[in-house]
Amino acid sequence: MTDITIIGNGNMARGIATRALAASKTVEILGQDAGKAQALAAELGAGVASGTTAQDPQGSIVVLAVPFDAAKSVVSTYGAALEGKTIVDITNPVNFETFDSLVVEPGTSAAEEIAALAPAGASVVKAFNTTFAGTLVAGESDGQPLDVFIAGDDDAAARAVSGFASAAGMRPLVVGPLKRARELEGFQFVLMTLQANPEFADFNWDTGLKVTN
């Protein structure tokens, strides 16, 4: 029995897996490279399983912890193996050549493009695109719980991701339908440009985005 499958073995995979373990979830890491996935699983401990993306994901929640193009490829390749799953898209489809726009057209989002590739029985949820990897590992930013902005068309799927975030010590904010992903991706793109801007010396890919109240 696996709660959460994480596709990828990079920093975001590590961060989300760390939160999943904090929530007492069972976790599986699937990577393109079996050795790297196994190394991350061993680092995480706590019975984390590993394998390659040649295997079908076992978790009811499948987190695509890979860049946008790879995420699309993963969803297309898995196809029917994702039926019934809650697919979590965490990507920020930034044009890294210009750092001046997203690579998706105005009025749409990475999440919607990924949803268009998913099988009918799967639900795509946008989440964790504003939480940098280091803050997920730490479980906080500036001593405050992380806000997790969540968008999805399927209420049960959005609630599943919300429940995971809450159990992991974060504050979930379900903001609306999947098309709200555009606004989530757009704002995080802006914050990413600040990390890369030498004028923001204090922003080193360790910031959080927080609604204070």
Place this chain on the structure above:
Amino acid sequence: MTDITIIGNGNMARGIATRALAASKTVEILGQDAGKAQALAAELGAGVASGTTAQDPQGSIVVLAVPFDAAKSVVSTYGAALEGKTIVDITNPVNFETFDSLVVEPGTSAAEEIAALAPAGASVVKAFNTTFAGTLVAGESDGQPLDVFIAGDDDAAARAVSGFASAAGMRPLVVGPLKRARELEGFQFVLMTLQANPEFADFNWDTGLKVTN
């Protein structure tokens, strides 16, 4: 000598004027209704001047503290009287009928539409669209300084607004060119939908948007 002209006499005018006075700026309130502008000026005290929008604005910074349609009308009507000014657009062009989109097309923003109406010698800066009126009056949200996201094509104008925000005890974040206003408006639209959503009982138009680091 007037530092800041505020067009409007509503809650946002009160909030921005309060911050301007905290920064020891000289302030002028211009409203459609002379009596209402005068009442707000009297409430603020500290030598705040008032008048109607039939008068030319005297401040080097002119804050459009009115809704989007009114802001466009003000800029069109003033025309050449705004030459040399830094025009601050604080609007959120939300479609309040559907509460499901902005009224500006994807790929553009209220700020860019207002800039298109401004005279050549004026510079439009987006700012204060994520700071609700009550937090501006209080000067904080949840005990933390307010972040002010600023976008503009003219560096000197953006720095003028940044300097005002900083002098008023807020943290300015100059995020880039005026087209970044789209992302600022889009995200605040999302946060506004949460204020109106009964599931977010703690969000009562008093939240702040903060980058933690």
